[in-house]
Amino acid sequence: MGNVLNTNTHELLGFLSVKLFVFIVVFGVLPGYIIYKIPLKNSSKKVPFLAILALVFIFIASALANAKNWLWFDKHAKFIGGLILPFAYSVNAFRVSALKFFTPTIKPLPLFSPNHSHSFVVLVIGESARKHNYALYGYQKPTTPRLSKRLENHELTLFNATSCATYTTASLECILDSSFKNNAYENLPTYLTKAGIKVFWYSANDGEKNVKVTSYRKNYELIQKCPNCEAIAPYDESLLYNLPDLLKEHSNENVLLILHLAGSHGPNYDNKVPLNFRVFKPYCSSADLSSCSKESLINAYDNTIFYNDYLLDKIISMLEKAKQPALMIYLSDHGESLGEGAYYLHGIPKSIAPKEQYEIPFIVYANDLFKEEHSIIQTQTPINQNTIFHSVLGVFEDLKNPSVVYRPSLDLLKHKKE
Template identity: 45%
Template sequence: MKLLFPQLTKSIKITHFALLMSLFNLLFFHYSFLAFVFNNLNYKSFNGILLVISLFVLLLLFNAFTFYLFLFLSRFVGKFLMVVTFIISSIATYFVNTYNIIIDKGMIGNVINTNYDEASSFFSVKLLLYILLFGIFPSIYIIKAKIITVKLKKFLVTTSLTLLFFAALIFVNATNWLWIDKHDTTLGGLVMPWSYTVNIARFYIHKHQSNRKEILLPDAILKDNKKSVLVLVIGESARSKNFSLYGYEKNTNPLLSETPNLFYFPAVSCATYTTAGMKCILTHKKSNDLYEILPNYLFRNNVSVVWRTTNWGEPPVHIKTYQNRAALIPGYKGENGNYDEILLSGLKEQISESEHNKVLIILHTSTSHGPTYSKKYPPRFEIFTPVCNSVELADCSQEELINAYDNTIVYTDYLLHSLIELLKELKEYDSSMIFVSDHGESLGEKNLYMHGLPMSIAPREQYEIPFIVWVSDSLRQLKPNESLTQNHVFHSVLNFLGVESPIYKEELNIYN
């Protein structure tokens, strides 16, 4: 460090140090922020020039002021917080720059709910370089810097003048407030370190509020004793655009396209990330309150409920039979338990052995989750080539990326077909399958990747999803819905299983 930056190892005034580190923060972590501003603002006009300069100065001084406050109160605490923020900001900036994500409350929820398998799939040399260059190296200097502090009087004067300057800057930009208000979600999601610090706080405040005791729904009754089974398959990152059932030019649904009694509808998700999509699928209405979810409700009302998952991000599930991949592997007789086919292992026997006439099976898959699409299906399903094998999606051609993703849809087609064939063997049951995805996926369109953008700015690829239904009885028809939402699932399941409930809404039922 001394050889590289001999002038930086000398004693430095606290104000100069705070400004220097804020400048590093601005240069290292705000390329996407500044690119967004220039792409969405007429920067050649007077107001545009004023706003660009004001945002640049505000970013520089606000972070410097924050560093200054913490360092004055405690150099140890100040340095510790700066080291933590530089390292986290280097990781956050990698994902912002690589996948064009916005770090809002929803994205924080995705990060916190991510398990080891998904997190490890993002590992790359480029990520290590970001951490090393923009996180570790600045942190070494922060730790070693000899800071000259100031007296309380000078601290108070500096603080007062800075606050007055901020007020003046805000007043001068009064004509630009509407533009800032329009883009506040995106701007806030790209400012480091505030994008993740503020939204982590917002996430846990919301989680604390939502973790109150769930609101129980009114008791339900079973209208008949007819043996019925419905399998709800919740897909992961499946977008309808790449299903040949919906008109895609490549044949990604060779099996389902030949399946009788199959219906499919255009649909949209409630959100572009898993936790919100799952909540919307499993609750009776769209609400921020924590209502009893579908599996818990039916289990409490004498329906046999089984939940099998290779995924995560699920609401609290309170049922007897909950099986993740680890629980399913011991009984799996296939070659490789790393793929979603494991969800079908022993399922027919499990349904047949049920002591109830009404059975709900929920399968939560992970088939189309990025960035490693090519690892989500067995090699024999690599129909479209060449494929992208890198976690750096922008390093692949769009053809390679889409081919890898399309192969996950081909595998999904196989899984759903296999499930339907399994249900056909249960002659004593009236059977149905519903497949709906939690959200869609971006595959390089408009230079966007994966999912998680706020709905207000998300492209249609991230929320237009498949809604596919199969029924065993050829006489049973579905309503001619032009478009569905995830809210239709709850009430359709109640209808098919003959569950009578005060909260049932016929207009959200798909079955005739």
């Protein structure tokens, strides 16, 4: 319900279709009208009594038939209770609304001493990108031609990663918090900003909350002063417009830039990609994904990965030329289902979700100046999103006097101490 209530108008419009309209009219409006027109008749007093008696009998019979499952339901009652329909909608809507009035106090983390490395870190948070469709990870279609070439040249490090959740808000908390199970503490952007590090957040997405940074900008705000940006305005490339200026203006400071992409957010995958990047055809352009052929649906999704390949390569090209140590970390918030097992999109509880919804790409690039002071670990061991907080913190803090929050075991980098 949190996802439902946090959905913006733009995302909502993406789910509207003729099929949905017909369904609402046929199974909602017409039955409602028919019931409204049927005249009420006084019934015997026995009818309500017999109906209640029948329901009680059915309830008892059902409970006895499922007696062997009582212990399991009792053990998982807290989790299952939020899924029982129709109560799930009303109960969970109340829970989400209550958070607005009973928001827990965000506790400050202990202060740390930043170093003077003048490092520039770009954290790119993708949307609904699943690892399976990246040629970098063995996918047969050429969805990542630019990054694949860089991988051949040993410029990139890939990790086998899973997301903490299958929806954006929970995954963002995991990415940005020091401990996903205890997110009552301030998150990474807030923590770094408080320590004097410049933190910029550029977003073409939603789901961010309790973030205090040096500057927060939506993509349409970034390109207001760009004279020839009409072509990129609706797309993720608009987030990169100001990156060259940031690199020049803050070459003597520690900087974290967070780019929150629209990425591969469905159901209108084709709307996330400029026409010249829609290379896989035919592609689905309908919000009703089940009505699309398997080939066209996958092509539409693969086009978003192809466009993302271009964006990441463009970021890397800028960082290559930077005059300061620079690092790019890209990971997706979660994966996506494309009809496997009749599942689409994402959001299924991770405990029962298919792997397509939580196996994500995780890509790291470092320029030569950065490699002089840090090295990226090489491991085939699966990692989680909770490595981000500690990996980024390790770049900026004075490791001779590390923060008590810092956990080296979750740092993907090895650092030369000052």
